[in-house]
Amino acid sequence: MPTANMGDVQHPMMEKAHEALRDTFGFSSFRLEQEAVIRRLLVDNENALVLFPTGGGKSLTYQIPALCLEGLTLVISPLIALMKDQVDTLVMRGVKAASLDSTQDASKSGWVKNEVITGSMKMLYVAPERLNNEGFMAMMRRVRISLLAVDESHCISQWGASFRPEYLKIARFAEEMDVERVLCLTATATPSVSQDICGSFFIDRDAGVFRIPVYRPNLALNVEVFDTMAQKISRVVSILQGRTGPAIVYVTLQKHAEEVANTLRCYQLDAAIYHAGLPSEERGRVQLQFMESDRGIVVATIAFGMGIDKANIRQVIHFHMPKTLENYSQEVGRAGRDGSLSHCYMFLCATDLPILEGFARGDTCAKRDIELWIQEVSLKQPASDSTLDFNLYKQSKDYDIRQNVLNLCYAQLELDYGYIRATTPFYSIYDISRCDENGWSKVLADSSPAAKAIRTYWTSKGTKCQIDTMLTAERSGVERSDIARTVNGWELDGHITSKASQVRARFMVTKPLPTGTNDIKHLADQIYTGMVGRENEAVEKLRKVVEFATNDDCLAQGLAVYFGDEDAVPDGMCGQCSFCTSGAGVEFSPIAQSVPDAARLNKILDACPERDDPRLLARMAFGITSPRLTYGKWSTAHPLFGSMVDVDFSALVAAFDEECKKAGYEKAETVAPARTAQKRTYSKTTTTTSNYSSGSSRGGRGGYGGGSYKRGRRG
Numbered sequence: 001m002p003t004a005n006m007g008d009v010q011h012p013m014m015e016k017a018h019e020a021l022r023d024t025f026g027f028s029s030f031r032l033e034q035e036a037v038i039r040r041l042l043v044d045n046e047n048a049l050v051l052f053p054t055g056g057g058k059s060l061t062y063q064i065p066a067l068c069l070e071g072l073t074l075v076i077s078p079l080i081a082l083m084k085d086q087v088d089t090l091v092m093r094g095v096k097a098a099s100l101d102s103t104q105d106a107s108k109s110g111w112v113k114n115e116v117i118t119g120s121m122k123m124l125y126v127a128p129e130r131l132n133n134e135g136f137m138a139m140m141r142r143v144r145i146s147l148l149a150v151d152e153s154h155c156i157s158q159w160g161a162s163f164r165p166e167y168l169k170i171a172r173f174a175e176e177m178d179v180e181r182v183l184c185l186t187a188t189a190t191p192s193v194s195q196d197i198c199g200s201f202f203i204d205r206d207a208g209v210f211r212i213p214v215y216r217p218n219l220a221l222n223v224e225v226f227d228t229m230a231q232k233i234s235r236v237v238s239i240l241q242g243r244t245g246p247a248i249v250y251v252t253l254q255k256h257a258e259e260v261a262n263t264l265r266c267y268q269l270d271a272a273i274y275h276a277g278l279p280s281e282e283r284g285r286v287q288l289q290f291m292e293s294d295r296g297i298v299v300a301t302i303a304f305g306m307g308i309d310k311a312n313i314r315q316v317i318h319f320h321m322p323k324t325l326e327n328y329s330q331e332v333g334r335a336g337r338d339g340s341l342s343h344c345y346m347f348l349c350a351t352d353l354p355i356l357e358g359f360a361r362g363d364t365c366a367k368r369d370i371e372l373w374i375q376e377v378s379l380k381q382p383a384s385d386s387t388l389d390f391n392l393y394k395q396s397k398d399y400d401i402r403q404n405v406l407n408l409c410y411a412q413l414e415l416d417y418g419y420i421r422a423t424t425p426f427y428s429i430y431d432i433s434r435c436d437e438n439g440w441s442k443v444l445a446d447s448s449p450a451a452k453a454i455r456t457y458w459t460s461k462g463t464k465c466q467i468d469t470m471l472t473a474e475r476s477g478v479e480r481s482d483i484a485r486t487v488n489g490w491e492l493d494g495h496i497t498s499k500a501s502q503v504r505a506r507f508m509v510t511k512p513l514p515t516g517t518n519d520i521k522h523l524a525d526q527i528y529t530g531m532v533g534r535e536n537e538a539v540e541k542l543r544k545v546v547e548f549a550t551n552d553d554c555l556a557q558g559l560a561v562y563f564g565d566e567d568a569v570p571d572g573m574c575g576q577c578s579f580c581t582s583g584a585g586v587e588f589s590p591i592a593q594s595v596p597d598a599a600r601l602n603k604i605l606d607a608c609p610e611r612d613d614p615r616l617l618a619r620m621a622f623g624i625t626s627p628r629l630t631y632g633k634w635s636t637a638h639p640l641f642g643s644m645v646d647v648d649f650s651a652l653v654a655a656f657d658e659e660c661k662k663a664g665y666e667k668a669e670t671v672a673p674a675r676t677a678q679k680r681t682y683s684k685t686t687t688t689t690s691n692y693s694s695g696s697s698r699g700g701r702g703g704y705g706g707g708s709y710k711r712g713r714r715g
C-alpha cells in the first residue's frame, strides 16, 4: 500500500500515479519527496524544481507524471548515453519512450517523429542543442507538451559549475511552445543557482522547490595533505589494498588516469581506466565490469559516474582535488548508495592546483578578439535565405576563442541583445562513397539541377567524391539546401554512403547588428566583462574547495552549508570525518609567487613575439592552452609552455601587459599565422627581443602554489 495519506491517494491523478508506480515501475511506495513533487505537477498543475542528491530518485518525478498526463513529456538531457539508458529501461517497462539524437539514422528518427506527431509517443528525450533545429521546432509546435522536464538544470545558471549556453534557450522554448508544466531537476545547486532556475521558469521559491539535503550520514569524508606524487601513490595503494568493496579513484586528466592505473597495477591492484578519450565500447566494457564487481577499481576522470547507479561502492578517492564542491558532492555521492559505511578521501597537494586554476581561467579571451569577431558577424552578407552562417571551428581558431565560449557569445547576441536567432546548422562538406555500380549509375543519371551541379563541382578521389555544398551553391546558383537534400536522398535510396563534416552554425538576423566602431567596442566590452565575471567565479569555486577541505569544521557540515542545508547534520558534527575524528582541519597553504622573475618572463617574451594580448603570453607562461597558442606552436609541445606555473596568474597578466603596452599592443604579423582579414590590418611588426626588467607586478592575488604539470585533456 502506498504510504501517502488517503486524501492524496483519492485524487484521481494521484491514484493514477500510484498505479503507475506499482504497475509500470514495480515499486510499492514513493520515496521521500517524490510524491509531493508529483502532486505539485499533477494536482496543482504548477512548475517545480527538484533538488535531490544523486541516486535520490529524480527520474520517477517526471516519468510517472508522463504516464498520467495526456500529451507529450519532453525531457531535455545533456548526455546522449544517459538518454539512451533511460529510454532503454522505459521501453523495457512498456513505456512509449524514445530519443532524438545525432547518432540515429534517418529511418529511426523518421519513425520517432511520426510517433510524436501522431500522439502515440509518451516521452521524448532530446539534448538542448535540438532546440536550434527548425524541423524539431516545427514538430513541437504541432504537439501538446504537457510536461517539460529539464534534467541537470543547474547548467542553466551562469553561476553554476557547468553552465551550458544552450540551456539558456530552454526557458524561451517553454514559453513559445506553451508548455503546460515544467519540472527542473538537479543534484547540485547552491542557493544562488536554484534561485536562477526558479527565476527562469517561474517556479515558486517556497511551494515549488523540493529538496532532500545532500547530507549522507554513511559517508566518512577525509582530507589528507601530501607534498609529492610518491606520497600520494603510497597512500592510495594502502587504501586500495585494504578496500572493503568497489572503489573509484578520480583524477584530473585523461593521462593521469592512465599513469595512476598503470602504477597501481605494479602493486598487483587490478585497476581499470575510464575517460572520455577511450572508444565507447571500451568505456562500456569498463563500466559493465565495474557494475558487476564487488571489489573492482576504476581510475577515472569526471567522465565516469553520470548515471552510475551501483549500490555498494565503498571508497571514492580524489587523487586530485575536484575543481568545485558541486563536482565533489556528486562524486562522493556515488559511494554507499546502499546506506552502508563508505569512505571518501580527498588528497590535497599544492602541485595539483595550477592545473585546476588553468581550467578555471581557460575560457577568457582577449577583448580585442571579441571586437573582431563581432565585426565579422555584423559585416557578413546574409545568404539568399537571409541567414548568416559561420564555421565556428574556424572562427575559434581565427579569434582565439574556445568553441564553447564562442557558443556562449552567440547565445548572448541572441538572448541578451536580440540581434540574431539560431536556426538549423548545416554541414558544408559531404564525402560520399559509392555502394555498388548499379546505385552509382543512378547517381550519374540523376538529371535534377542539384545533381548536375554536384557532379560539376565535386572533386573525386578513386571511388570517393567530396562535395563542398557552399562552393557548389555559389557557383551553380542552386540552393545549398537542395544540394544537401539530394545527397541525403541518394543515401536514403542506398546508392551511396556519406559522411558530413565542417558544420556551420546558422542564424537569422532579428535586428541590425552594430557596425560602428564605438558600438562594437561597447558590445565587446559588455561581453568581456561577463567573461571575466565567470572566470572569477570559477577561481572562487576552486578556492571554496580548498577552504572546505582545510576549514576547522566538520566536513559534512561544511558541504551541507555550501548547498544551503545548515541544519542537515545533527549538531553540525558528523562524528566520522577527518575533522571530527582528529579535532582539527588539515594544514595547507600554498601561496603562489606574486612577483614574476624577470629572466623567466623574458624567455617567454623571446619565444612568443605577439604583443597584442598580454593574456596570451600569460597563458603560455602559466600553461593554459588556447586555439591561438596551438596554432602558433606555443602550446603543450613548447618547452616554455607552463614554465611559470608557480606564479600568480594575475601577476603574470600584469607583467606581460606592461610589455605589450610598450610595444603598442601590436601583433607580430610576420611570425604568427594569419588570423583574419581584419586582424591583418594591424600592420606593425614588433621586435622579438624583449627587455622586461622591472620585476614588479601589479595585481597579484594570493593564488595557489606551483607545480610542473602540463595541461592535457580532461574528461
Ligand SMILES: Nc1ncnc2c1ncn2[C@@H]1O[C@H](COP(=O)(O)OP(=O)(O)OP(=O)(O)O)[C@@H](O)[C@H]1O
Binding pocket: 027, 028, 029, 030, 031, 034, 052, 053, 054, 055, 056, 057, 058, 059, 060, 187, 307, 308, 309
Ligand atoms: N520509490 C522508489 N522505490 C524504490 N526504488 C526507487 C524509487 N524511486 C527511485 N528508485 C530507484 O532509485 C535509483 C535511483 O533513482 P534515479 O536514477 O531516478 O536517481 P537520480 O536522482 O536520477 O540519480 P542521478 O542523479 O544519479 O541520475 C534507481 O535505481 C531507481 O529505480
